[in-house]
Structures are given as C-alpha cells and as structure tokens.
Amino acid sequence: MPPSRVILHADMDAFYASIEQRDDPALRGRPVIVGGTGPRGVVSAASYEAREFGVYSAMSSAEARQRCPQGVFLRGSMRRYAAESRRIFEVFQRFTPLVQGLSLDEAFLDLSGSERLQGAPVQVGERLRAEVRAETGLAVSVGIAPVKLVAKIASDLAKPDGLLEVAEGRVRDFLAPLPLRRLWGVGAVGEKRLHEAGFATLGDLAGADRSELETRFGDFGAHVSRLARGEDDSPVEPGRAPVSYSEENTFERDISEREVLESVISQHAEAVARRLRRSGLQARTVFLKLKLARRVAAGPRGYPLLTRRSTLAEPSDDGATFARVARRLLRDAKLEQPVRLLGVGVSNLLRADRGQLGLFPVEEGEARSGRLNRAMDEIAERFGADKLVRGDAAHAGRAGLSMQHKRGESETPD
Numbered sequence: 004m005p006p007s008r009v010i011l012h013a014d015m016d017a018f019y020a021s022i023e024q025r026d027d028p029a030l031r032g033r034p035v036i037v038g039g040t041g042p043r044g045v046v047s048a049a050s051y052e053a054r055e056f057g058v059y060s061a062m063s064s065a066e067a068r069q070r071c072p073q074g075v076f077l078r079g080s081m082r083r084y085a086a087e088s089r090r091i092f093e094v095f096q097r098f099t100p101l102v103q104g105l106s107l108d109e110a111f112l113d114l115s116g117s118e119r120l121q122g123a124p125v126q127v128g129e130r131l132r133a134e135v136r137a138e139t140g141l142a143v144s145v146g147i148a149p150v151k152l153v154a155k156i157a158s159d160l161a162k163p164d165g166l167l168e169v170a171e172g173r174v175r176d177f178l179a180p181l182p183l184r185r186l187w188g189v190g191a192v193g194e195k196r197l198h199e200a201g202f203a204t205l206g207d208l209a210g211a212d213r214s215e216l217e218t219r220f221g222d223f224g225a226h227v228s229r230l231a232r233g234e235d236d237s238p239v240e241p242g243r244a245p246v247s248y249s250e251e252n253t254f255e256r257d258i259s260e261r262e263v264l265e266s267v268i269s270q271h272a273e274a275v276a277r278r279l280r281r282s283g284l285q286a287r288t289v290f291l292k293l294k295l296a297r298r299v300a301a302g303p304r305g306y307p308l309l310t311r312r313s314t315l316a317e318p319s320d321d322g323a324t325f326a327r328v329a330r331r332l333l334r335d336a337k338l339e340q341p342v343r344l345l346g347v348g349v350s351n352l353l354r355a356d357r358g359q360l361g362l363f364p365v366e367e368g369e370a371r372s373g374r375l376n377r378a379m380d381e382i383a384e385r386f387g388a389d390k391l392v393r394g395d396a397a398h399a400g401r402a403g404l405s406m407q408h409k410r411g412e413s414e415t416p417d
Contacts, residue, residue, distance in 0.1 A: 007171045009114040009124050009147065010239065012154035013095065013131065016142045016163045018108035019048035019079055022087055025140050034074040039064050041255050047079065051163055087139060094134050098127060103239045109158075111151055113239035128166045150174060150235045156185055174233035179206030186230045193223065205231040244352075248286070250274045251346025257296040259341040264333060269326045271347035276322035279349065283356065285318035286349030289325050291332040294344035306343055311336055318353055325349060 015021070019037040024030045034053035038046040044064035056071035067074065088107040095102045098121070101113035114127060121127050128145040135143045142164040146157025149171045157177075161167040169177045178185075181204060183194045200219065202208050208216070208231035216224035229235070250271035258264055268291070279286060290312035298305045311332040319325070329347045 008149045010154045011112040012146045012158040014158045015108035020050040036074045037079040101239045111239045181205045247350040249348025253344045257341035268329045272326035273322035279320045284352050285320045285355045287318045287351035288314050289328040290348050291329045292346035296341040296343045
C-alpha cells in the first residue's frame, strides 16, 4: 500500500485588502474593498469587515457599493501585491520545494515523507503560519489533507487565520455534509442538474452507484463520483509549464473606434511579447478575444464572446508581429457593434533556443526589430512597462486593475 500523502493548502486571508489595512492604520477595522472602482469594476478582495455586508470577490463594484455604501473602495497596487506574494512564496519554499502556486495568494505544498524531518503536519502548518506573519504581518489560513481538493476546502473552512487538518481516515466523513458546489468542476449548471437528479450533498454522490452516475451524466458523473469520495491523486506540480500567454481588459466604456481598438491590441501584443522574451519562449499562434457590448442573456456570461486565431509561418516573440496579426483578425471579424472587452494572446509555445534554424540569413528588418525589443525590455525592466509605448497608443481606460499573477512579468505596473 503506498504511503499516505500530506498536502497543505495555504491561502492568505483577504490578501489585497489585508495589505491595505496593514499599511494604513486608518483602514483597520473598516470595510475595505479592493478592485475596479468604476461602474464595470469587479471586487478583487474584500476585508472581513466588508464581508459582513455581503461583499465578496468577483462581485460587481456597483453591487458592492449598494451593499456597503460606507466601504472604502481602493483601486489597489498590483506591484505591491506581487512583491508581497514573492515574500510569501519564499517562506513556502523553506518547507518544501514542491510548491504549486495557484494565484498570488494561495498555493499547494506537498509535505509527504517529511514528518521525521519536520514534525507532524499540524506542527509544520503552524510554523508556516507563524513565519508568514513574522515576515509580512499578514494572516494565512491552512488546510491539511491527503487530497488536494480536501486540503483546499479545509483551508477555506479554517478562515480567518486558522488551521484545519483532515486525517486520511476522515476524508469521506468530512466531505459528506458539504454542498455540491464544493467540488471542482461543479458550477451553477452542474449543480442544478445534480439537484434535479435528487443529489443535495457530497455524501449523496458518494453513496450513489458510480456506474449509474457515469451512465446518466457521462464523464461529468464519473468526475463528481470520484471527488465526492475523496479520490484525487493529482500531484502538486511546481513550475507547471504554461500553455498560453495573454493580456486583456474590460473597458470603462464600450469602444467602437477602430483606432482605439487597434491601439489596445498593440499595447497587449507588446506586453505578451515582453513576457515571452523574459521567459525565453516563442509562440506559433496568435489569438484575439472580443466580448461584444450588447447583452444577449442574464448573468456575467450574457455578452457574446468572439475568439479568432491565426498560426504564424514561424514562431515569434515580437510584439509588432503579434499586433499585425491581431489587427488583421479584428478586421476579419467585421464587427457591427461596440466592444466591451478585448484580449490578445499567444499559444503553441516553445523554447526560443529550441526553434529550427532558418534556411536564410536574418534580414536587416528582423535584426533591427530584435534590437528594438531588447532596448524596450531594458527600459521596462528599469522603469516599468508603462513608461514606454509605441507611437500609435490611444487611450482606453480599464474598468479595473488586473489581479493576475502573470508569467514572465517581473514587476507588474499599477
């Protein structure tokens, strides 16, 4: 029988809002809401004081203002949050090299086989929490279990500022009373289908015949049956290779001006290319993402979404090349209404030093482009990526601050 795994899930408490409260004593004890402050903004983090009013992450800023008019709304600083994240992950690395970051503020750590060296898992978890607080002044909640899913649920139930361990023999009992939405891959639609079939809790799913679930729901049924029983051997994957890089933003207002859209394409393409070069990667495929302004259904997914892509003749890390292709994709889309969101991305990635050598010498234009890219990278590294843009830049305000932890971005500008 294989040895039991020990998976720790660490999740910072109200990370962005907690940083703001730590750095400004006047904010402590007050409802702090970080994210887009405009009508299309989205809450990225809410302090526990704000949560008492029903404000949560991913809620629209407009609804948050209705629920908590006395809240302190802050746009936030991604640069500060990313710097704190690096400090926190340095602490995580002291306990194990097997750290899989899920976002700026949470990660899985595999502690399997380390008990003789480091002590019981609960002791390790408490030391980790203490070191994070000593290093940053911030609280982290921890869940420990033999399964990633269960460790993540446990850390959520331990909030705020707590620790919960689920022993191997207690996994099914722990999961049984929980609602169906706790499972990965079960959203509103999946939950409704399961409710209609008579399932209300994870215990209901775990007690059902697996083959019947698979017959009735296909792969989805097999998936939920396995997870409801706590059967998940997915490993902690440090440094998992990316499959795509992208940049996108929702506009403060709907954009119909072609020159503005093309300018934003250029800005996004340059940002993607810069991150590729810093990661030593090139891409074969460019894609354009457009969310149209006219709502066709209720809910956040009620806006039509168009995606167009094109494969390059040769892999590239050049922003001008990506922008040229994305602008052509924009023209080919033949838009008849304004755009709410625009994104540019690349996929089919490969290492820059593994590409095939060309049959012909590099042309002067390509060499000049390479020199320009290197110069722009150096300026971005020293002064920030927003200090130098192409000459065709036109303004299009963002609805909110991007909260992604982007690969290949050493310092994310505000």
